[in-house]
Amino acid sequence: MRATVWRGKHDVRVETVPDPRIIDQGDAIVRVTSTAICGSDLHLYNGFIPTMEKGDILGHEFMGEVVEVAPGVRRLAVGDRVVVPFPIACGACAMCMAELYSLCENSNPNAGLAKKLWGHSPAGLFGYSHLLGGYSGGQAEYVRVPFADVGPVKVPEGLGDEQVLFLSDIFPTGYMGAEMCGIQPGDVIAVWGAGPVGQLAIASARLLGAERIIAIDRFPSRLELARTRAGATDTLNYEETDIEGALEELTAGRGPDACIDAVGSEAHGHGAVYAYDRAKQALMLESDRPIALRQAIRACRSGGTISVVGVYGGFIDKFPMGAVMNRSLTIRSGQTHVQRYLKPLLEHIVNGRIDPSFIVTHRMSLQEAPEAYELFLEKRDGCEKVVLSP
Amino acid sequence: MDDLQKRRPDNASLGLGLLGLGLGLGALAAPRALVRALGVDAGARTPWLVRALGAREIVTTAGLFASGRTAPWLWARVGGDLIDITLVAGALRAPSARRGRAWGALGGLLGVTALDVITAVRARRAERPAPPPVKASVTIARRREDVYGFWRNPANAPSFMADVESVEVLDDRRSRWTARGPVGPVVTWESVLEEDRPGERLSWRSSDGSDVDVSGAVTFSDAPGGRGTEVRICARYAPRNDVAARAARFLWKKAGPFRLEADLRRCKQILEAGHVAHSDARADHQPHPARPSTTASFAREGQA
Numbered sequence: 001m002r003a004t005v006w007r008g009k010h011d012v013r014v015e016t017v018p019d020p021r022i023i024d025q026g027d028a029i030v031r032v033t034s035t036a037i038c039g040s041d042l043h044l045y046n047g048f049i050p051t052m053e054k055g056d057i058l059g060h061e062f063m064g065e066v067v068e069v070a071p072g073v074r075r076l077a078v079g080d081r082v083v084v085p086f087p088i089a090c091g092a093c094a095m096c097m098a099e100l101y102s103l104c105e106n107s108n109p110n111a112g113l114a115k116k117l118w119g120h121s122p123a124g125l126f127g128y129s130h131l132l133g134g135y136s137g138g139q140a141e142y143v144r145v146p147f148a149d150v151g152p153v154k155v156p157e158g159l160g161d162e163q164v165l166f167l168s169d170i171f172p173t174g175y176m177g178a179e180m181c182g183i184q185p186g187d188v189i190a191v192w193g194a195g196p197v198g199q200l201a202i203a204s205a206r207l208l209g210a211e212r213i214i215a216i217d218r219f220p221s222r223l224e225l226a227r228t229r230a231g232a233t234d235t236l237n238y239e240e241t242d243i244e245g246a247l248e249e250l251t252a253g254r255g256p257d258a259c260i261d262a263v264g265s266e267a268h269g270h271g272a273v274y275a276y277d278r279a280k281q282a283l284m285l286e287s288d289r290p291i292a293l294r295q296a297i298r299a300c301r302s303g304g305t306i307s308v309v310g311v312y313g314g315f316i317d318k319f320p321m322g323a324v325m326n327r328s329l330t331i332r333s334g335q336t337h338v339q340r341y342l343k344p345l346l347e348h349i350v351n352g353r354i355d356p357s358f359i360v361t362h363r364m365s366l367q368e369a370p371e372a373y374e375l376f377l378e379k380r381d382g383c384e385k386v387v388l389s390p
Numbered sequence: 391m392d393d394l395q396k397r398r399p400d401n402a403s404l405g406l407g408l409l410g411l412g413l414g415l416g417a418l419a420a421p422r423a424l425v426r427a428l429g430v431d432a433g434a435r436t437p438w439l440v441r442a443l444g445a446r447e448i449v450t451t452a453g454l455f456a457s458g459r460t461a462p463w464l465w466a467r468v469g470g471d472l473i474d475i476t477l478v479a480g481a482l483r484a485p486s487a488r489r490g491r492a493w494g495a496l497g498g499l500l501g502v503t504a505l506d507v508i509t510a511v512r513a514r515r516a517e518r519p520a521p522p523p524v525k526a527s528v529t530i531a532r533r534r535e536d537v538y539g540f541w542r543n544p545a546n547a548p549s550f551m552a553d554v555e556s557v558e559v560l561d562d563r564r565s566r567w568t569a570r571g572p573v574g575p576v577v578t579w580e581s582v583l584e585e586d587r588p589g590e591r592l593s594w595r596s597s598d599g600s601d602v603d604v605s606g607a608v609t610f611s612d613a614p615g616g617r618g619t620e621v622r623i624c625a626r627y628a629p630r631n632d633v634a635a636r637a638a639r640f641l642w643k644k645a646g647p648f649r650l651e652a653d654l655r656r657c658k659q660i661l662e663a664g665h666v667a668h669s670d671a672r673a674d675h676q677p678h679p680a681r682p683s684t685t686a687s688f689a690r691e692g693q694a
Binding site for chain 2 (some may be wrong): 057072231
């Protein structure tokens with residue numbers, strides 16, 4: 001089959017590789033019909049996630065048709081059209097039973113390695129380094145889906161691929177980002193990053209009843225999309241505006257009730273602090289540059305919540321713990337427990353309350369994956385989200 | 391469990407010790423008589439030299455009986471024997487020496503030296519440092535009886551212990567294990583169940599004829615608040631051969647906890663999720679994009 005493989009920093013190729021096969025009794029093989037490139041794939045592309053090996057198949061946002069199931073699979077049958085969540089979860093451990101699927105205790109075969117880095121291991125993920133399991137990803141013609149009874153959700157007839165594809169990751173991720181804010185009537189929510197996750201966090205905050213939603217980015221086209229399609233009430237361009245001052249002004253001095261970091265470890269910014277973080281990251285003195293996170297913490301109202309859904313890999317520097325402690329801030333975070341959100345969010349889509357496909361700007365073939373990565377990285381041509389068809 | 395197994399001196403060491411004590415006391419009390427008995431001439435300083443040698447004998451004997459380890463003291467005795475042999479051999483050349491007795495004394499000394507060497511080698515083998523125990527623990531979301539039942543059947547071991555290739559159950563308490571040792575070669579041992587407290591504890595030890603010394607214990611207890619079962623394992627592993635034992639001791643200390651923990655994790659996967667979780671990188675043994683031939687060591691942590 002053809003698959004998008006990682007060959008090194010800024011080197012992604014489409015190659016012919018062996019077809020996946022059933023390995024465990026809970027496996028299914030899915031023929032991929034649509035797959036997307038995630039902002040977190042760019043962390044791999046930029047070489048910021050350790051334990052990638054040359055030849056690893058990328059991709060954790062995908063959907064398709066079940067073409068083979070192992071004998072242990074009960075809920076799925078050949079021919080089912082499914083969307084597959086990016087965290088792999090066994091459904092039986094304490095974390096899965098508590099619906100914390102991205103913390104599944106059984107799905108990461110390299111848990112010992114992850115434990116060394118993070119203290120304990122989270123779940124295995126599709127196409128996201130050997131630290132997180134070494135599972136082949138879904139930017140390919142076929143993919144092996146372990147624990148197929150637990151993750152994949154069947155798609156009702158009448159819905160197009162693009163309407164449901166983002167249930168695999170970014171819609172639940174944006175939703176969880178908004179949900180972790182504990183939105184109350186009258187709440188003002190500020191969202192750093194108007195990429196795909198930021199857009200869907202804004203849309204979710206609107207679904208959850210936020211009074212005012214402020215989108216922060218540097219690309220006018222993204223801010224425009226946030227205002228016209230996602231439901232942001234205000235937009236701020238950090239290259240033109242002093243964000244802290246503007247947020248204070250917009251909230252009459254209170255600060256946003258909750259701040260969502262939909263940026264993660266490769267934030268952009270300007271000025272001395274940004275230069276400091278770029279330099280430290282380049283010298284490998286810190287693995288992540290938390291510019292958006294620092295700003296969110298300073299801007300947030302006292303007693304408010306910081307909701308972190310942007311991906312961080314290792315260590316950050318100059319973390320304003322004094323602000324967190326003295327102002328009673330709550331930090332909530334996590335890789336998305338996608339399985340928890342599939343049913344309710346699918347209902348929102350079926351009922352027409354939201355159509356996440358508004359973020360798609362580019363449709364390309366799987367063969368064009370290398371160009372697609374470049375386009376997305378450089379945000380050329382107003383690129384917001386690329387969907388690939390094998 | 392102590393790192394070093396303390397040991398009483400065996401009969402041979404005991405005999406040698408008593409002989410040393412007798413000679414030592416004799417040398418202290420009547421150095422001249424002893425020297426005459428050996429058939430060598432006593433010079434002016436000889437009595438003091440003989441007393442010193444006697445004191446040495448008493449010190450090594452005390453060490454032999456009191457320190458808990460006999461091997462180093464037996465080797466000290468061998469050193470002392472060599473000094474004695476040198477002295478007696480030197481005295482033989484003196485014109486006044488009574489050759490017959492002196493040769494007899496030399497023969498006796500050589501005999502004792504040989505005995506000392508043999509006993510020391512044996513003692514060292516018996517007293518080599520045991521490998522440190524390695525511990526690991528895991529919480530499994532299953533009832534205690536289920537987890538105990540799984541562990542009670544040794545035939546389940548190869549499904550989650552990465553190094554174990556096969557287990558043949560011989561009877562209710564004995565089983566024959568085949569494993570790839572941490573240093574490479576295939577080793578086999580017969581494991582004997584020592585303690586069996588249903589639902590609480592199992593312990594085992596390899597029988598005497600085995601290639602390796604393996605022992606361990608696993609305990610099961612209820613995790614609080616219905617969280618399942620807490621499993622704690624403590625295990626030792628060492629080949630019998632001295633050199634291999636030292637290598638194994640080093641490797642076991644370094645890699646043992648990591649490997650044991652990975653074994654427990656796979657046990658949890660089987661008991662909770664029904665099977666060991668394999669990623670594509672783990673499962674493909676032929677060259678594969680997710681598991682190229684250069685695969686780093688972390689990818690090998692747990693091929694079950």
